[in-house]
Amino acid sequence: MFNKTHTKYIQSLHHKKFRDENGVFIAEGTKVVLELLDSREFVCLQLFAVNDWLNNNENALKKYSGIEVLEIKDFELLKISMLTTPKNVLAVFKKKTASTIKSIKKKITLLLDTIQDPGNLGTIIRTADWFGIENIVCSPACADMYNPKVVQSTMGSLARVNIFYTDLEEWLQKNNTVKRYAAALNGKNINSLKEIDEAIIVIGNEGKGISDDVMKLVDEKITIPKKGEAESLNAAVATGIILAVIS
Incomplete structure (x- = not known):
């Protein structure tokens, strides 16, 4: 169940210091969240969404395992969102390992x-x-x-x-x-x-x-x-x- 601990944790991830300490970041909105999930480039740890979103995307979420999914109310989403108008879903993803560039030839x-x-x-x-x-x-x-x-x-x-x-x-x-x-x-x-x-x-x-x-x-x-x-x-x-x- 969504609680104050979740709220404080997500709010802390609005700041780089805590994203770096935890090795995670947040993404919001159906398009961004589902594209990051589909890419398999980032591991999703937690997903917070309102009831309607969870019902509409139930089949899509079945493709992914290991995600903690929590249903939240609109007012709870408003507390953790960076957006003026929250977009029904917010997810916490693990950062990728620091990138390197193998070659820049012919690019x-x-x-x-x-x-x-x-x-x-x-x-x-x-x-x-x-x-x-x-x-x-x-x-x-x-x-x-x-x-x-x-x-x-x-x-x-x-x-x-x-x-x-x-x-x-x-x-x-x-x-x-x-x-x-x-x-x-x-x-x-x-x-x-x-x-x-x-x-x-x-x-x-x-x-x-x-x-x-x-x-x-x-x-x-x-x-x-x-x-x-x-x-x-x-x-x-x-x-x-x-x-x-x-x-």
């Missing part, structure tokens, strides 16, 4: 320099999944891939994209055989880069852009041509445009 790899907004990171992960990008390399200062807002924004793509946190300068120095492009305001028009099948694309921080230390290690700056008066593009939007052009 497009995204490298994110301090993307701090969870919504932006989640959208970039989902966009990468759309374009078949296998790997995203993140600086340690990027948002946590298991932040509930990131998980929610990915809409299940978290299970299909390999996300790796490391020191970007060190990683770029080790992976210097693949050409490195930096998204910037004063670079080569991206329309000249169509149908690239191998590259590292560097996307910078929402406000400060790419750090000087990382920029020193890129081979070429690229720019999305501007027609209006906006000062800059959202990092996730820029990523989507670049991938659409070069794919």
Whole structure:
């Protein structure tokens, strides 16, 4: 039976410190939860859902074993949800073992320099999944891939994209055989880069852009041509445009 201990535990997982300590994260909503379950990439430990959701998804849940399933009331779900309007189901999943990247040859790899907004990171992960990008390399200062807002924004793509946190300068120095492009305001028009099948694309921080230390290690700056008066593009939007052009 759902109780105060469950409430405190789930609420603690809204914070990175406790997600790291417990090695778990939370996901909400039918699409996200069922996609993560179907992927088999993450082990589900607990699932909390309202009665109607459990009845409607009874057959789907039979495919998975070892999950503690608890029925909860709407007001109880509201207490543990990160969403303004809870989506009937919340699940606790084990984190994956820390990722590594085996090869970046003949692939497009995204490298994110301090993307701090969870919504932006989640959208970039989902966009990468759309374009078949296998790997995203993140600086340690990027948002946590298991932040509930990131998980929610990915809409299940978290299970299909390999996300790796490391020191970007060190990683770029080790992976210097693949050409490195930096998204910037004063670079080569991206329309000249169509149908690239191998590259590292560097996307910078929402406000400060790419750090000087990382920029020193890129081979070429690229720019999305501007027609209006906006000062800059959202990092996730820029990523989507670049991938659409070069794919």
